[in-house]
Amino acid sequence: MDLDTVRTFVTAADAGQFQEAAADLEVTQQAVSKRIATLERNLGVRLFTRTPRGAELTIDGQAFLPHARELLRVAERAVASVRPGRRPLRVDVIALRGAASGLMRGFHRAYPETDLDVVTLFDIEEAVTAIRSGAIDASFRAVVAPGRPLPEDIESVRVLDEPLQLLAGPAHALAGARSVTVAQLSGHRIWMPGIAPGTEWGAYYDALVAEFGLTIEATGPNFGSDALLDTIADTPALATFMGGHTRLIWPADHGLRRIPVTDPTPVYPHSLLWHRDNPHPALAILRAHLAATAAGHDTAGTWVPDWVIPRGAPKRP
Known part of the structure; x- marks a missing residue:
């Protein structure tokens, strides 16, 4: 059903005259008559x-009028649902306990009036597909893995270098250390069952x-x-890597230790991805917020794989 004819019908019903309806709609009286005739x-x-x-409504016109009004209201709600700034900003944070989730909590505290939808997608291909389709507005990822450049229409900026820490149980050989060097970790078993082949974090730990x-x-x-924390707490031979901004809570009797890693400190590089043509006004606010609050990129004494995009550099040569 043509909404222009429905809107013309409602306007004419409210005005009681085709001529007045034509003035309200800024069309000719002949156009109003043609639209009404088409609808009839x-x-x-x-x-x-x-x-x-x-012009007076017939019995059928009176019956149709409330439904016509509802059609116009539904149409307006449909348009508003996708109008930039009227729908929530949808952002993928990969994991709710990770650093990206913390960045979004900080953004929400700074801009509580901005509506947000936070989602968790598995890998970078899924995230890029969602960005390109408009299912999400942005995603936090470690880009780019070797041989997997971003599409031309996807923009990225490095927003956080998260230092890795060693997480060990009370009986582990390194549990009493205030810090450990990367060289000291040689020969120790580091258990990370969450690493999935083909993911960007898999590529990071391979490097x-x-x-x-x-x-x-x-x-x-x-x-x-x-389950990972339970196993690490009970197994002296195992430790794991944990992001320094990852939020985890464990029972006090676990006795787990977060131990800084140094010389160099491996850092996990978080970048924000978005579509270059995305018009959502809150996306620009998020990018400005991250640019103003994020710190510690490419600092001395840290390590990232050589395929990681430097801060502020274009995503491809």
């Missing part, structure tokens, strides 16, 4: 009766192993962070 033809009923005073000769095991099913 499509519905198979007469909607108006012409009188000396103007870490290749650079420093570490032993990272991804064996066994991934039952989540709680």
Whole structure:
């Protein structure tokens, strides 16, 4: 059903005259008459009766009027749902306990009036597809993995370098250390069952192993962070890497230790991805907020894989 004809019908019903309806709609009276005639033809009923005073609704016109008003209200809600600034900003943070989620909490505290939808997508291909389709507005990712450049229409900027820490149980050989060097980790078993082949974090830890000769095991099913913490607490031979901004809570009797890693400090590079033509005004606010609050990129004494995009550099040569 043509909404222009429905809108013309409602305007004419409210005005009581086709001439006045034409003035309200800024069209000719002939255009109003043609639209009403088209609507009547499509519905198979007469909607108006012409009188000396103007136009009066028939019984069918009276029955149709409330539904016509609802059609226009539904149409307006549909348009508003996708109008820039009227719908929530949808951002992928990968994991709700990770650093990206913390960045979005900081943004929400700074701009509480901005509506947000926070989602968690698995890998970068899924995130890029969602950005390009408009399903999400932005995603936090470690870009780019070797041989997997971003599409031309996807923009990115490095927003946070998150230092890795060693997480060890109370009986681990390094549990009493105030910090450990990367070289001291050689020969120790680091267990990370959440590493999935083909992901950007998988590529990151592959590069870490290749650079420093570490032993990272991804064996066994991934039952989540709680099961990982239980195992690390009870197994003296195992430790794991944890992002310094990852928020985790464990029982006091676990005795787990977060130990800084130095010389150099491996940092996980978080970037924000978005479509270059995305008009959502809150996206620009988020980018400005991250640019103003993020710090610690490419600092001395840190390490990232050589495929990571430097801060402020274009995403491809």
